[in-house]
Amino acid sequence: MPRIVVAGGGFGGIAAAVALTRELGPGTVTLADRRPDFAMGLRKAWAVFGIEGLESGTRRLADLDGVDFMQGEISGVDPTARAIDVDGHRIAGDALVIALGAQQAPAAVPGLAQHGINVWDRAVAERARAALAGLSQGRLLIGVFGMPHSCPPAPYEFALLARDTLPAEVEVSVFTPAPMALSVAGPQQSARLEALLGMRGVRFLPGHRATEVAAGVVRFAEGPEETFDVLFGVPPHRCPTVLVEAGLAEVGGWMKPHPRTLETAFEGIYAVGDCTAIPLANGLPLPKAGVFAHAQGEAVAARIAAQLRGEEATATFSGEGMCFLETGRGEAAKTFGSFLADPPQVTVSSPDAATMEEKREFERSRLAAWFGH
Numbered sequence: 001m002p003r004i005v006v007a008g009g010g011f012g013g014i015a016a017a018v019a020l021t022r023e024l025g026p027g028t029v030t031l032a033d034r035r036p037d038f039a040m041g042l043r044k045a046w047a048v049f050g051i052e053g054l055e056s057g058t059r060r061l062a063d064l065d066g067v068d069f070m071q072g073e074i075s076g077v078d079p080t081a082r083a084i085d086v087d088g089h090r091i092a093g094d095a096l097v098i099a100l101g102a103q104q105a106p107a108a109v110p111g112l113a114q115h116g117i118n119v120w121d122r123a124v125a126e127r128a129r130a131a132l133a134g135l136s137q138g139r140l141l142i143g144v145f146g147m148p149h150s151c152p153p154a155p156y157e158f159a160l161l162a163r164d165t166l167p168a169e170v171e172v173s174v175f176t177p178a179p180m181a182l183s184v185a186g187p188q189q190s191a192r193l194e195a196l197l198g199m200r201g202v203r204f205l206p207g208h209r210a211t212e213v214a215a216g217v218v219r220f221a222e223g224p225e226e227t228f229d230v231l232f233g234v235p236p237h238r239c240p241t242v243l244v245e246a247g248l249a250e251v252g253g254w255m256k257p258h259p260r261t262l263e264t265a266f267e268g269i270y271a272v273g274d275c276t277a278i279p280l281a282n283g284l285p286l287p288k289a290g291v292f293a294h295a296q297g298e299a300v301a302a303r304i305a306a307q308l309r310g311e312e313a314t315a316t317f318s319g320e321g322m323c324f325l326e327t328g329r330g331e332a333a334k335t336f337g338s339f340l341a342d343p344p345q346v347t348v349s350s351p352d353a354a355t356m357e358e359k360r361e362f363e364r365s366r367l368a369a370w371f372g373h
Contacts (some may be wrong), residue, residue, distance in 0.1 A: 005093035009033030011290035013099035015297030020079035023305035026066030047125035111213035116233035138229035146236025164328025175205035248347035281342035
């Protein structure tokens with residue numbers, strides 16, 4: 001019986017593990033992750049703004065049908081043996097899918113961990129919600145402290161939901177080091193989102209590269225500082241240290257698999273999701289988003305299954321996908337298109353209630369397909 005190892009239980013890892021199990025049969029896939037469960041990133045905003053709790057969208061990884069799950073810290077990767085070390089236990093396979101996501105590094109910005117709230121960590125959702133509950137006036141500042149980061153539209157989603165939720169006496173501002181809200185979409189499409197922010201009363205600050213956070217203030221490489229009463233921070237993201245130590249990524253860089261096949265330089269090893277950097281024709285990286293990791297995981301699963309059956313592997317990652325952007329008032333927009341086209345073809349839609357329902361169905365349908373309930 002073949003044995004496939006999947007390192008990481010996020011979008012890409014789950015999609016690969018489930019698809020491989022359906023192709024090759026139960027008991028052929030071992031998935032390892034330090035967390036016991038999975039919840040989509042959209043749940044963080046819902047929990048912070050009191051829309052829905054984390055619990056109803058959380059599923060145990062042990063409930064993935066036919067997949068062997070091992071919880072533990074992945075402390076080592078041996079690319080020559082297609083193996084990982086999990087809490088002292090080595091697991092090797094005929095193929096290895098690396099889907100470890102991005103490692104958050106709030107300590108990379110002095111003072112961020114002490115004075116800001118990392119809303120990209122679902123464990124602090126209640127702390128963030130409590131901070132908003134005590135904010136009847138003053139300033140909520142939402143900041144992107146490094147690029148690239150997971151789910152590029154989400155900082156603006158947080159800002160719009162905050163504006164929809166908080167009293168008018170609270171000023172809501174959002175900053176980014178990028179020159180525009182969504183660089184991958186280009187100036188024209190990005191301007192649509194920036195116009196929406198302005199219409200809803202959110203102050204947008206592009207080109208703001210934060211260098212330091214102190215009590216009640218963020219300082220930047222250029223320009224005046226910004227004060228805050230509550231700071232929601234998107235911390236810098238890094239490739240997981242274990243992958244750099246294994247020689248699968250350079251220090252300060254990301255894994256760089258083939259953009260279409262997701263194959264690495266090591267035979268039988270694939271990389272998907274946020275731990276990778278897929279270059280686009282415009283020089284920017286593919287956005288770090290769950291929908292892309294999902295599609296990459298399924299493409300890799302199809303390739304592995306075909307190879308194990310002695311068939312030609314033809315499945316590839318198309319580069320097509322979308323990200324939802326909740327805008328408040330029961331509506332959502334989405335950024336969608338063909339990201340691997342030359343140049344990338346990306347559109348930002350107008351918000352409406354139908355897209356908000358599509359976002360909810362996106363979560364429902366995938367959880368049902370993966371976990372069966």
